[in-house]
Amino acid sequence: MKKLLSIIGLSALLFTSCSKDKDAVTLQGEGKVTLTMDAVFGNQDFALNKDFKSSGITYNFNKFRYWLSNVVLVSATGQEVKISGSYYLMEETGEIKLTGVNNDLPTTIYPATKRENVVLKEIPAGNYKSIKFSVGIDQKYNDNMSLQSGELSQLNGMTNVSWMWLTSYIFTSAAGKVSDGTTTKNMLLETGLNANYKTIALDLPKSLNVSASESASIVVNADLSKVADGIDVMTNPVVGASKATVMAAVANNYATKVFTVKSVN
Amino acid sequence: MIGKCAFLRIAALFFLLGVAFSCKKENMSEEISQALHAVKLQVPVNFPPVMEHVENPLTKEGIELGRMLFYDVRLSGNNKISCASCHRQDLAFSDGTALTKVGVSDRALTRHAPVLFNLAWAENGLFWDGGSKNLESQALGPLTSADEMFQDLNVLEQELKADPDYVKRFGIVFKDGVRSVNVIKALSQFQRTLISGTSKYDQYKRSEPGASLTESELLGMNLVNTKCKACHRGELFTDNEYHNNGIDATFNDDHEGIYQGRFRVTFNPLDLGKFKTPSLRNVLVTAPYMHDGRFKTIDEVLDHYQSGIKISPTTDQLLYQNQGQVGIPLTQKERQAIIAFLGTLTDHEFITNKKISNPHE
Incomplete structure (x- = not known):
């Protein structure tokens, strides 16, 4: 009889662990929210191949890409609405020659792309006070690239299969040139270690009202002038896994400085 | 009563399986369709249990x-x-x-x-x-x-x-x-x-009919057990861990830290120069040896452990087997016995x- 009780107890446990997942995901409802991640440099609009100055350094970018993941909207009452499968590749980039290119087939070129918008669907109608999202890929998916969710893919050059032999995703990548007026260097600031995965929670300046009839939107600024904040980019223009400490600093900038809410409608 | 209880238990078990299955299903990226035949790995009885990969089930x-x-x-x-x-x-x-x-x-x-x-x-x-x-x-x-x-x-x-x-x-x-x-x-x-897992050693270990090791092979097995098995552990003959076995004294960051080993993954200074323990199974057919294949023969490997170990802050303490000094002393007979035993780990099948x-x- 004891065994029977323990079996029932165990199944009760299993039930709990099952339903737990579902608590966070409440996707019944009608509303849609457009989330715009607007790239800026300080108070200027961001653009590729354009000079931006900050603290005596001139930046000129040809690529800005990052994984936006695990988006959560928090209702006025504190209920969290998790957007399932929310793995989005946000980017503004020129043509990219993909790793493993060895011929002239057009598939080996990733085309120039600008992508700032994400549509969050099936959001329960109501009022929302804050948004949470992560930059990078959580460990479960980062450690196993055969698991699929959202836009996760090995085919877009945001995986890192030869970089230090850490087979995982590249979380953020900002590339171009930096100059201090006398020297110009190639810049590549990347993150991608599990420790670099950061979750950002931003309060909305006013309530986000989601309903079936009206469209709602959030605009978040992604400020590239903050990516290398506190980092001597002339000394460390290339940041990757062999520079874990500097990489951690870049990841912290994404976590604490790069993103701010611009507007809610 | 006993019968009724057993019935209940079975019912509960089925119920439990149902719950477990429905739970798992949501997490599994691939469901096994009817045209597929699930496969369970044939684990040799002397081996440790194996972990299943529910995200990529074997068929x-x-x-x-x-x-x-x-x-x-x-x-x-x-x-x-x-x-x-x-x-x-x-x-x-x-x-x-x-x-x-x-x-x-x-x-x-x-x-x-x-x-x-x-x-x-x-x-x-x-x-x-x-x-x-x-x-x-x-x-x-x-x-x-x-x-x-x-x-x-x-x-x-x-x-x-x-x-x-x-x-x-x-x-x-x-x-x-x-x-x-x-x-x-x-x-x-x-x-x-x-x-x-079908080497001569395995047959001996599982007491299969006709399986035996020679006197020299047995001596070699005992030597390996006492001197090598801390790293080349258990029936897999590896602990699947990372060690600095003293093949280098310094670990510069050339070639993206290729000589730094485990350090370039963990960024822990204690992991500098550590590399994964390879299994001793099939070792006599898998020359050359080490992460860069620097040792051409098993004799060179034994020479290294006997007298070639280089000391650095992360050199493994397990290598200090010579009255507190680094190195694993071996007589000529012991070396021959070790090599004879390693031969029994070759899996011809x-x-x-x-x-x-x-x-x-």
């Missing part, structure tokens, strides 16, 4: 597909090399070369191709410094690396989709058919079935088994 069809891909040169950018080019079955899936130049670029690699067997137990990182957490992710390394197979994954999908047999096989095994993500899953399934050989031949 007869998936394993066979993985085997076809493993031996298919279309996996490389120049369509000339396959996984088997550097992982030859007759050499326990190693390549007999220190730093191969067989890759698409013709440039020598900076790492010695590792053996492939008993990977179903390799749950503590793959590659010599453990930069991959599982076989699935690992496969993308050699597939795309410019100095190895240098394949464009988009092109790979196109090439496989042009082959009706592959299209059919992928369609049976995976819901979404030919995709690079399914290539790495199938390869992993095949590799998890590469179990080497495994290295000639037709079930895991090239299906295209």
Whole structure:
């Protein structure tokens, strides 16, 4: 009889662990929210191949890409609405020659792309006070690239299969040139270690009202002038896994400085 | 009452299974369809239990597909090399070369191709410094690396989709058919079935009829047990951990830290110069040795442990076996006995088994 009780107890446990997942995901409802991640440099609009100055350094970018993941909207009452499968590749980039290119087939070129918008669907109608999202890929998916969710893919050059032999995703990548007026260097600031995965929670300046009839939107600024904040980019223009400490600093900038809410409608 | 209770228990068990199944189903990316035959790994009785990969469940069809891909040169950018080019079955899936130049670029690699067997137990990182957490992710390394197979994954999908047999096989095994993500899953399934556990040692260990070790082999086994097994542990003959075995004294950061070993994955200074313990199984057919294949023979390896160990802050304390000094003293007789015992770890059945050989031949 004891065994029977323990079996029932165990199944009760299993039930709990099952339903737990579902608590966070409440996707019944009608509303849609457009989330715009607007790239800026300080108070200027961001653009590729354009000079931006900050603290005596001139930046000129040809690529800005990052994984936006695990988006959560928090209702006025504190209920969290998790957007399932929310793995989005946000980017503004020129043509990219993909790793493993060895011929002239057009598939080996990733085309120039600008992508700032994400549509969050099936959001329960109501009022929302804050948004949470992560930059990078959580460990479960980062450690196993055969698991699929959202836009996760090995085919877009945001995986890192030869970089230090850490087979995982590249979380953020900002590339171009930096100059201090006398020297110009190639810049590549990347993150991608599990420790670099950061979750950002931003309060909305006013309530986000989601309903079936009206469209709602959030605009978040992604400020590239903050990516290398506190980092001597002339000394460390290339940041990757062999520079874990500097990489951690870049990841912290994404976590604490790069993103701010611009507007809610 | 007993009968009733048993009935209840069985009912509860079915109920429990139902719950467990419905739970698992949500998490599993691939459901096993009816055309597929689930496979349970044949674990030798002297081996530890094996972990199941619920995200990539083994099926007869998936394993066979993985085997076809493993031996298919279309996996490389120049369509000339396959996984088997550097992982030859007759050499326990190693390549007999220190730093191969067989890759698409013709440039020598900076790492010695590792053996492939008993990977179903390799749950503590793959590659010599453990930069991959599982076989699935690992496969993308050699597939795309410019100095190895240098394949464009988009092109790979196109090439496989042009082959009706592959299209059919992928369609049976995976819901979404030919995709690079399914290539790495199938390869992993095949590799998890590469179990080497039928050596003379295993037969002796399992007290199989007629199995015995000679006096010298037994002496060698005892020596290995006392002097080597702290790292080359258990029936797998590896602890799947990372150690600095003293082959270098300094570990500079040249070539993206290739000599720094585990450090470049963990960034922990205590891991500087540590590399994964290779298994002693099949060791006599898998020369040369170490992460860069620097030792050509097993004698050179024994020379190293006896008198060649270099000291640095992370040199493993287990190597201090000479009255507090570094090194593992061995007499000539002991060396011969160790080599005799290592010979009993060669798995002739495994290295000639037709079930895991090239299906295209």
